[in-house]
Amino acid sequence: MAPPFADRAFADRAGEHPLGSMQDLLEPHEQGQRGLGREHRVGRRTFVGLLAAGGVAGIGAARGLGRLSAAAATVRDTHAPDGLVLLGRAYLHDHPAESDADRLVRRLRGVDPQRKIRPQLATLAPAIADDFAAGRVVTVQGWQLAITEARAAAAVSLGR
């Protein structure tokens, strides 16, 4: 039986995803569209211009962080793992109506909305198990995820 890299589905992508940077973790269709892709590559002159136009908050608004309100403090997480953030953003891309941190956090059963979200994700295990058992499953970039963990990733993504 042929090794998996003999499959075109994988082999064709081999050159597109060298290990390493966040940019490399992005799917081709994601690169330069949203989030952590090409905006990290903006030139110094452009960056200065952005500051002049509205400062860091403006950049945040461009990413959707402007929707953070009461939950902003609990989801803000500059060290969130890249993969988790990308899954969260992909979920929000498919469900833009949920791009509100307050509502997302409220939907995470078992999470204390007054505390940081990411360290609490382990407490979601019962809710995630319930989701899988009840068929509350969502496809995010092909991953078959419990709706609770998908929303948790989405909440985390809003904080970065």
Place this chain on the structure above:
Amino acid sequence: MQLDARDVDRGATLTADVCVIGAGAAGITLARALAASNHTVLLLESGGFELDDKTQALYKGRTVGLPIDPFVDLGLDAPRLRYFGGTTNHWSGFCRPFPDLDFEQRAYVPRSGWPIARAELDPFYAGAQDVCSLGPYDYSLGYWQAQGLIDQPLLEDPMTPHTVVQLTNRPVLGDVYRSEIVDSPNIQLVLWANATRLALGDDGNAIESIDVKTLTGNAFSVTASAYVVATGGLEVPRLLLASHDRRSTGIGNEHDLVGRHFMEHVNIAAGPAALTVDAAALAPYSPVLHTVDVNGAPRDVSLQAVMLLAPDVLRREELRACEVTLEYPFTPDDPRLERVYPGTRRGVELLAAQGITAKTVVTARVLCEQEPNPASRVTLVRARDALGMPRIQLDWRLTRNDRVSMLRTMQKVGVELGRRRLGRLRVDISGYTNDDPRSDDDVDYAVNTGSHHMGTARMSADPTQGVVDANLKVHSVANLYVAGSAVFPTSGANPPTLTIVALALRLADHLGTVVPGTAVVTSPPDETPPDETPPAEVSGDAGAEPVEGAQ
């Protein structure tokens, strides 16, 4: 006995009780079984005992639909082998009987349903185990676990039951049975002999003779009481369609079915799974060689567990049959991981954020049934081979339903992994198919296949729905039969060879009841001097009586 077709007198007629065209899995099995029941057999083989380029080139054809070998694009001749032993010469040896559901008529799978039940085939499956040098005829996980030869598979569950695949350690049937066939006084193996035309008699209801040609220019004919075409899912329709001198649409093609419903096994790596178990837990999904006891004799057989979806799940969800394995484990920190399974780190990090450690990343591989599709077909083209036979064109097509079924099947597997806290699966078939095809004609795939060519002379009790009947007799011809995977009405998600052999044994059993055997010698070949009884007779006037009334 063995004969070189190039040395047969030009214009001569060879005669036997049964003529079998093709010495592959089906032909060899038939010849052996018929010889054992006192029948003389002419076994025509296009090639010799080794691969010959000019003979192999007779298989060349054109592909206009989906490529059946998309990743290497070797064409129609590469998946098959045209010499003694046929395609078993590169067979991997995977064996599993078709489960009951595959024989049933399923409302959600158009044109499904076999005219026989699994129970009718069981005795012949048991015989096929011996032909294929396999272990005991038991494919249940419980049996092999009780033998201590296979561990509990990771995903075993009532919703995802497992079965066992047996892999023969002697897959090349040409090697296994060459001596027996060559030494058999009842079998005349004719090498380098190409059947180029099935000639109907004057009444048009029965085959009167077969035209045989060699690449050296020799030509002669064969007569028999019954004829069996056992040349594989691409060559069977070729010969039936090319024999159109008495029936303009070819033989057995009154209802435009010959060559249609071509099926392959869709075989894809459907995505990576980040699992919470060590690679050792996946061991049952890889073949492991064992020596097992078969009636007191040791036999080397490899065993592998494969996951299925429960029949009630398939019915309820209207899914086609599938067979799932978890393959090629990596550790999540393997530097090759992101190249082989792009995007997998996301699932690993998602689990890590929940305090769950992914220990292994694997490929979930799925073998899918495709539904019988009349638009998926083999036809003849104007180009001819070195013998003057028209070459074939394959237009292999899948449907939107096939795509939906394979996607939903893998999504169910992903949900099961999550439900059992075993990990997460990323279902990604985007490398194989376009997204959201609007119609069957819009479906584009680049899938791996099993080199399993099925359905082109499908079996049905209804002459308007099948080329052959339940006895594998061509509906409209009294003495013509088809053996091999061409007769499969549906493909299931099973390796086909065991079923090919079982059907051949069943056909031999049937022919034994309708064709009088004229062989004298019944002793085993090694106890009988080869010259004691003449095998197939070479004469100019031996007649052959049709064995069953035309329908």
